[in-house]
Amino acid sequence: MSKGVRLRVDWAACDAHGLCEQWAPELITRDEWGFPILVAGPVPPQALEHARAAVLSCPVLALKLVPMR
Numbered sequence: 671m672s673k674g675v676r677l678r679v680d681w682a683a684c685d686a687h688g689l690c691e692q693w694a695p696e697l698i699t700r701d702e703w704g705f706p707i708l709v710a711g712p713v714p715p716q717a718l719e720h721a722r723a724a725v726l727s728c729p730v731l732a733l734k735l736v737p738m739r
Contacts, residue, residue, distance in 0.1 A: 673738035674712030677721060679705075683732035690733050694724035712738050 677697060686704035696717055699707045713721045713735070725733045 674715075675718075675721075675735045676712050676738055677708045677724070678734050678736045679708065680732045680734070681705075683730050685730050685732070687729055689727040689729065690724040693727050694720040697721055698724060706733070 677694075684705060686700070686706075688700055688704055688706075690706055691698045691700050694717065697709050697713060697720065701707055721735060725735055
């Protein structure tokens with residue numbers, strides 16, 4: 671049985687553009703410097719489309735969807 675997926679940030683690549691938050695505000699907020707703060711745990715099924723859009727919007731490819739372990 672699948673445990674779902676979660677969002678993960680490559681901190682070395684992230685430039686704090688903030689586009690991810692615009693596509694998935696229910697999953698991502700930003701800190702005072704503009705870097706993403708991700709919800710903990712798996713992405714809820716109803717938010718998966720928004721999570722995928724957030725990943726695709728990242729201009730530096732710093733955001734990914736990864737399987738839960």
